[in-house]
Amino acid sequence: MNQPGPTASKPPRWVAGQLDREAAFYIAGHRGLVGSAIWRHLQSRGFSRLVGQTSEQLDLRDRSATSAFFAATRPRYVVLAAARVGGILAVDTYPVDFISDNLQIQVNVLDAARVHGVERLLFLGSSCIYPKFAPQPIAEESILTGTLEPTNDSYAIAKIAGITQIQAVRRQYGLSWISAMPSNVYGPRDNFSLDESHVLPALIRRYVQAKRHGSPSVTNWGSGTPRREFLHVDDLAVAILHLLENYDGPQQLNVGTGCDITIQELAEMVARTVGFDGTTHWDTTKPDGTPRKLLDISKIAALGWTPSIALEAGISATVDWYTGRTSSQ
Known part of the structure; x- marks a missing residue:
């Protein structure tokens, strides 16, 4: 049985400001729609040690392989953009696959990141975490206040579990990890398949x-x-780095256009x-x-980010x- 992760010393207090451009930075899902945009943006901002693995090179559902990867690469920063994603037809048709695969990916990455000392991590969720009939625009406080849309509840519950794990890590280990919830994201490298596209x-x-x-x-x-509401993936990539450099709190923050x-x-x-x-x-x-x-984006706007x-x-x-x-x- 796995033992609780090490906490040899209290982690240093996070201070808002530029991330170290020379530190190892792992983008989980770097070939996908969101991950590839994050990779491009980080490169343009001078990050020199970006780390990525394709699903063929590393199956994040494999707990041992994921832990070994973190032990070998020792990233200081992580964005968890890897996920099984799909449109209404795919999620409604394969709910077991969507909840099982996403829970495994999240738990394996977040546990390995904690054990191997990741300083800053951003978990990427989805606006489907909010109730089907949430008041509009949807504020972050609406999470878990009502019934989910039944056609994608399996995916939504997996993402809610990820948010909860981020909050638990913050409480138990004092790590400055955060979550972001984008609206519908689109752009180059999207999935245009007949059965799985948004x-x-x-x-x-x-x-x-x-x-x-x-x-x-x-x-x-x-x-x-x-x-x-539709958010271009390049705007989301800018928002993710902005949050990593300017936000530290347990509440997930919405990212959208308003x-x-x-x-x-x-x-x-x-x-x-x-x-x-x-x-x-x-x-x-x-x-x-x-x-x-429609997401309420007032919190991230107050931090100085707006879509362009x-x-x-x-x-x-x-x-x-x-x-x-x-x-x-």
Whole structure:
């Protein structure tokens, strides 16, 4: 049986300010949408010892392998962006996979980071942690105050467990670890697969293919009436470093834009960007999910961070990236 981690001495008190650009910095999930953006941003800010492993090189569900990796690399800083993620269809279809894989990844990384002395760690969650009918915009205090959206409750509960573990580590070991909860994130390197994508990459793929194939219409899931907030991944990367250098507290902080649109408006924006001029239909037999999910970002704004990438410009850049990758399809 594993014994509680060592606490040879009380950790030094965290002081806001620049992180050491020469310290080892591990980005778990560095090839994914969020992890790759964090990697790019840290490189641009002068970090010289970034550490990353692909899932083929290191399966974070393997506790022994994860511990051995931390023992060998000894990172001073960590961002936990590795996760099994997916859209409403994937999470609703494979709830066991989403709760099991994410719990294993989180527990293994957080335990190894604690045992091997990681000074600053940011756990990346998701806005799905909040109740389905939380008051809008959703404040951080809304967590655990109501029933979750049932189509993605397994993923949400895993993320809530991660937040709770961060808070427990702070209480028991005094480490200055934090959590951030982004809204819907999009951008280059997103997952555009048919079965596992989130709403925005799914729309981009659908409209791009419809234009390429000369389809007269596109059919989207649901009614189009739910409202969602979309954050470009490069803005999130900036926010993550900003939080690591400026925030220390047990409460998870929301990261978003403070603005939302309906899924119908989003579809119209994607169609306009792609140049699709056909008809859009809505399949109301498919689930809508949470009716509205807008985050209250006043706390992170008070720390001096605001997003800079407008939604339409971000969608245009993402469409360009996706069409460039799939031009022969």
